[in-house]
Amino acid sequence: MTCDHLGRLFALFLMFCGAGTAFLVQGSRDFEKKAMMLLREERQNPKCFAGGMKDFTCFWEEDEERAGSLDQYTFTYAYQNENNQTCPLTTMPAEGGKLLFICHLKRLQMFVQMDIKVHREGRMIHNRSLLIELVFLLDPPTNVTVSHTGQQGQLNVTWVPPPLKYKDDSMMYEVIYAPADSHLGQVEVARASSEMILRDLQDSTKYKVQVRVKLDGITFGGYWSAWSEPVFIETLPAEIDPLIVSLTVIISFIVLVLVLVSLLSHYRFLMKKVWPTIPTPDGKFKGLFTVYGGDFQEWLGHTSGGLWFTPAFIYSEECPSPLEVLSELSICPSLPPKASKVSTTTMNKDTKTGLDECRATSQEHWLLDRLRAFQQDPQPCSQPSMLESQDTYVTLSGNRQSEDVEDTLEETLPLEVLFASRKTAMCESHSDLGSVQQSSGSGQLSSQSSFEYTNNVWTPNAPGYTYMAVADSGVSMDYSPMSRVDDIAKGVIYANDYKNEIPAHRRPLLLRQYRNS
């Protein structure tokens, strides 16, 4: 049992020794830190600081090589109106081959001047006067805590001040904060307070925060303490301002409404552009698809034929006018046989060109003369003898029956074409109906024509009728203008392949239309 007690006592002793050693080691480390700070900040020697109300330390630094033994140095101090006192010295090695001589006092006199003198072998090497309450060097604040305040870009920093009784009102703090990857930090000062709110911080950024403390210098003063251990914290991410979101939604809604209103106001125009209506013939053919189901024959049977002769856009060509052949006239009585044969051959070869100098000179003149004479003294063309001659007069009557004709072109006016044969008879000849026969080489006009002809009196003075002399050589028909001799002289003769069809091409220069107004 005695051994047990001894063992327990020995263990406790070791524990206390360990704790004391740890405390001393920690204290030594703390002193080294403070000493390093004062060596940088304080120029006077010895460098002195008060760690608390009962802790006062003075030291100076010398090169280890030049420093003497400890007993060579004397540290003396004296308060105002008091006697000198001596402080026992200790040494501590420092970085860079330095040696620190340290004086540590526990019983202090504050608010009174203290005179310090250091002698080495009787020679004063350092001298300084100070007030102990003005050289405090405190430990940094502990338990530094950084937390979010709930608001954007803010952090709340709290700490525990160093334990100095009744000194909280005399303490001032500095808080330094910066982004973790930045070397430049901002400093905020707080007086007689143990917390601070950092504002205007960046969102979603990791910050490093440190705090240090110093007495304000009114009653107690001193140096800035070391910075506390850094605390890292990341700020809150940026939040979308609800006001901005609501304003954005409202403005978007208003813009959308305005766009819809503008679209609706131009609905018809846009529909025409985007979705044009497919033209259908239903509008023009009333009832064709709705009643007769697209059966055009049936629809025709139940509708008037006047629709055929309506607007010009249905036909690209002019409305045909019925042609009335009145009589036939001989064309070239004075032509020499050779010339006539040559002209005929030429005509046979080039019937489509319509240009023949022989015909241009002889036929045209003859036709004009005959027609003029006829006009001046019109023969009673209604006589059968006239009609029986081989001269052919073709009358084209315009369609005046349909009133809904919108065609105002001159081509719709009735034409009267005079057919002249080779026979010299002036009177009209009555020709049989039939198909046109192109006789080549005969040189004679065919007495056959497919035009409708009547026995009606041919009155060249009928109003609205257009007159033209036509010379039919059996191969081609020559239409000669009646009123303009100049054109004939120029050799403009309209030669047409007479096929009893609506001519596809017209030569308006040769076709003179005139009206008897």
Place this chain on the structure above:
Amino acid sequence: MLRKTGKGLFALLLIVLEWTCPGLLSPLRPICDPRVLKHFIQEAQDAEVAMKSCREGCGLSQTVSVPQTTVNYDDWEKKDELEKAQEVQTGLWLLQQALGLLGPSVTDTALNNHIDNNVRNLVSINAVLRSLNFQEYTPPANVTSLDGTWRVSSATELLQVHVNFLRGKVGLLVSGAPACQHNVS
């Protein structure tokens, strides 16, 4: 008429009592703001700085007694509030006497103004102590021979003691006053 005379006398009595005993009717509010004492300390430091730059006509004509400014924290904590208050009030009285003797011997106008401010501040500090419920104390006539005093012969020394006393004992007494501790807690 007798009733009217009685009423008038009664009113006059109340007025007189109001003049003579103002403290009884309205207790002072504790002045615990450290900035108040800070102001007095700064003005005392201004006077000390002005005195250092004075070359002529700024000396004491005689040796004066001043309170000791030395504060041992352990010893101070062991004293009770009454002893502390008496020690502080005694020192304030001594400083008032010393500054009163310094004023006439200083010919520098600016320095004289500083000294006058400090004398008025000492009276204000007494008022602050009264607001903190410290009982008013008048030192005895032989206080100068008692312990706890020093003898100074220069104006510089006097003003230095003045500053140290305000920063030390007066400051510790005010900051540690029970009336202020109750307000903080």
